[in-house]
Amino acid sequence: MKAKVFFLLATAVLFATTSCKHTHSEDEHSAEEHESHKHENEIIFTQAQSKACGLKTETVKPSTFSEILHVSGQIMPAPGDEATVTATSDGIVNLNAKLAVPGATVSKGSMIAIVSAKNLASGDPITKARIAYKTAKKEFERAEKLVKDKIISDKEYELLRSQYEEALTNYKAQSNNHTSSGIGVQSPLSGFIKNILVAEGDYVSTGQAIATVSQNRRLVLRADVPEKEASKRHDIADANFILSSDSKRIYNVKALNGRLVSYGKNIDAQSFFIPVTFEIDNTEDLIPGAYADIYLTGRQLTDVISLPKEAITEEQGLYFVYLQIGKEVFKKQEVTIGSTDGKRTEILSGLKAGDKAVVSGAYQVKLASLSGAIPEGHSHSH
Numbered sequence: 001m002k003a004k005v006f007f008l009l010a011t012a013v014l015f016a017t018t019s020c021k022h023t024h025s026e027d028e029h030s031a032e033e034h035e036s037h038k039h040e041n042e043i044i045f046t047q048a049q050s051k052a053c054g055l056k057t058e059t060v061k062p063s064t065f066s067e068i069l070h071v072s073g074q075i076m077p078a079p080g081d082e083a084t085v086t087a088t089s090d091g092i093v094n095l096n097a098k099l100a101v102p103g104a105t106v107s108k109g110s111m112i113a114i115v116s117a118k119n120l121a122s123g124d125p126i127t128k129a130r131i132a133y134k135t136a137k138k139e140f141e142r143a144e145k146l147v148k149d150k151i152i153s154d155k156e157y158e159l160l161r162s163q164y165e166e167a168l169t170n171y172k173a174q175s176n177n178h179t180s181s182g183i184g185v186q187s188p189l190s191g192f193i194k195n196i197l198v199a200e201g202d203y204v205s206t207g208q209a210i211a212t213v214s215q216n217r218r219l220v221l222r223a224d225v226p227e228k229e230a231s232k233r234h235d236i237a238d239a240n241f242i243l244s245s246d247s248k249r250i251y252n253v254k255a256l257n258g259r260l261v262s263y264g265k266n267i268d269a270q271s272f273f274i275p276v277t278f279e280i281d282n283t284e285d286l287i288p289g290a291y292a293d294i295y296l297t298g299r300q301l302t303d304v305i306s307l308p309k310e311a312i313t314e315e316q317g318l319y320f321v322y323l324q325i326g327k328e329v330f331k332k333q334e335v336t337i338g339s340t341d342g343k344r345t346e347i348l349s350g351l352k353a354g355d356k357a358v359v360s361g362a363y364q365v366k367l368a369s370l371s372g373a374i375p376e377g378h379s380h381s382h
Contacts, residue, residue: 043322043330043369050328055361057324058307060351065304066297068339069232071223073241073294075286078218078279082194085211087204088173089183091117095200100211102195106187112211115204116182126178133171140164191215194288219282220261221253223294224273233263233276235298240342244291250342256280295342305351306344311359312337313366321351322358322365330358330365 045055087093094114099106106112140160147157178184194212198204221241225233237260239253253259258280267274276296280286312335313320321333335350351357358365 041331042325043332043365044328045330045365045368046328049364049368050361053361053364055364056359057356058311058359060305060307060353060355060357062303062305062353065301065306065344065346066238066341067232067235067299067301068341069225069229069236069296069298070339071225071229071294071296073221073223073292075243075288075290075292076220076222077214077216077288078220081216081218082191082212082214083188084209085112085185085187085213087115087185087206087208087210089115089117090205091115091120091182091203093198093200093202093204093210094181095196095198100193100196102193104193106191106193106213108187108190110187111184112187112193113185113198114179114182115185118182126183129167129171133167136160136164136167185210187213189213189215214288216282216288219280219286219288221258221278221280221292221294223276223278223296224271225263225276225296227267227272227274230267230274232296232298233274236260236263236276236296238297239278240295240297241292242342243286244293251284251286253278253280256283293342295340297341305347305353307347307351307357308343308359309340309345311357311362312345313362320366321347322362322369324356324358330369332366332369 049055092115094116096110096112096114098104099110100112140163143152143157143160146152147154191213194214196211197209198211204210221239223239241251241253242249243251258278261277261279263276264274307321311321313322319335319337321335322330323333324330333350333355336348338346338348340346
């Protein structure tokens, strides 16, 4: 009987021991799975790596953000900042080889070209102007005597006086620009040659355009607003723009001492756009004629989360931000984006106040997440 009791006790102890070991093993396995799941979305990016790539973070905080209208547009010369150089007489053009070149710097009064009529059947204009002036002067001086003696009427006298003054003005104009080679064509302002409109040896008529001179000090930024967005043009106060030739540089109208000049009151029948015009200082060597992506800023929105556009990465149509959750630990966070002003982008969902987002170095953190490597000896303690 004692032997039977001892056997039952021994069996019970053995079962309890085995069960305990099995339960402990299951608990360890469950803990390992939990720990693995806990860290599977974490990205290890060491302090040394952060320093090497210049990693920067920004604490997410709702603030004001402007309503944005993204359109296209163009940089154009400002009115009065350009002048057309025209021929003052008929003749053959002889261009100044040093100045009559696009981009050449000119001063007010610089001789851009000479127009000569010496070998033309019509004759030299300066000679003709001098003869006309001397003839008109002689007739006018004679008329002064005749009108005193009432031999000619006051009306005839006034006509001869008008003809004399006109001939004198013409002769002075021709004489001022006269050279031994012909009539000089001068720049009316200081600036640079934008373009040459004639070729060496061309025949030109009086008033014909020869060149365009631009000061390029002030420019116009024209934004083309689509018809469907016409109602928003009244709220526009400022703009950021990016040149098509340099997508990495962002300019701001107010930073360029700019202002909103006007917005169109009607729709262009051919383009179906409404022009919105800004005037800016050309302190950044901007080139008239360049096309731009323009972000028109309108009314202010409040309590909006936004991040610098460099903080956002894109993968197959989805957008992500990298958050720092530990000293050397980061995680990838999907977000929904809204509008952008070219500098910052509105975040509609995925972030909350207090999150620490990577705003510089996000691409390097992304590369680290793809490698999946955890440095030896790294601790997961946050």
